[in-house]
Amino acid sequence: SQTIHQWPATLVQPVGSPLSLECTVEGTSNPNLYWYRQAAGRGLQLLFYSVGIGQISSEVPQNLSASRPQDRQFILSSKKLLLSDSGFYLCAWSRGWTYEQYFGPGTRLTVT
Amino acid sequence: GQQVMQIPQYQHVQEGEDFTTYCNSSTTLSNIQWYKQRPGGHPVFLIQLVKSGEVKKQKRLTFQFGEAKKNSSLHITATQTTDVGTYFCAGPGTASKLTFGTGTRLQVML
Numbered sequence: 001s002q003t004i005h006q007w008p009a010t011l012v013q014p015v016g017s018p019l020s021l022e023c024t025v026e027g028t029s030n031p032n033l034y035w036y037r038q039a040a041g042r043g044l045q046l047l048f049y050s051v052g053i054g055q056i057s058s059e060v061p062q063n064l065s066a067s068r069p070q071d072r073q074f075i076l077s078s079k080k081l082l083l084s085d086s087g088f089y090l091c092a093w094s095r096g097w098t099y100e101q102y103f104g105p106g107t108r109l110t111v112t
Numbered sequence: 113g114q115q116v117m118q119i120p121q122y123q124h125v126q127e128g129e130d131f132t133t134y135c136n137s138s139t140t141l142s143n144i145q146w147y148k149q150r151p152g153g154h155p156v157f158l159i160q161l162v163k164s165g166e167v168k169k170q171k172r173l174t175f176q177f178g179e180a181k182k183n184s185s186l187h188i189t190a191t192q193t194t195d196v197g198t199y200f201c202a203g204p205g206t207a208s209k210l211t212f213g214t215g216t217r218l219q220v221m222l
Binding site: 049 | 145155214
């Protein structure tokens with residue numbers, strides 16, 4: 001069976017510090033991978049998606065970036081965090097773009 | 113771009129009452145998916161509907177896909193406290209991504 005891991009579960013970072021969130025998927029190959037952000041009580045905002053190694057599509061221009069160094073690894077990064085970067089970051093995978101998505105447990109980021 | 117709206121945004125019901133959330137897309141969808149997110153948790157896939165007019169049931173949950181494949185509904189019969197959460201619909205938009213609806217938050221009161 002497939003599993004998706006995200007870490008850390010919670011993170012408190014000062015403004016201006018760097019960020020690296022990692023997501024890995026097990027039990028499948030060549031998945032589509034997605035990064036979402038969710039503000040408290042709000043919907044899902046798609047940040048990045050990837051259909052293959054090294055292929056990244058950005059949905060929202062901001063100070064975040066994503067990379068996919070391996071088939072089942074997706075990394076979300078920032079060089080300098082802003083207060084507005086606080087939120088719940090979710091990684092998800094799917095077999096293809098029309099298929100259902102499976103979400104990881106998420107990382108709660110608070111920028112202070 | 114494609115927009116997917118859900119109504120209502122919030123719904124408070126007494127335990128045992130029924131609940132319905134509606135999902136409307138600005139474009140025709142090849143399929144519609146429903147997810148549930150418990151408070152503090154991550155979205156969990158519930159079901160996918162593909163055919164026009166399709167109806168599927170999961171215990172007390174009934175999902176329907178509209179004839180024009182632009183709208184959908186989720187109906188919960190006799191709500192329980194375990195039904196609390198936010199329900200999202202989602203449909204394939206432009207290539208490689210789903211467009212998620214705005215969500216309906218359900219609160220069940222004893």
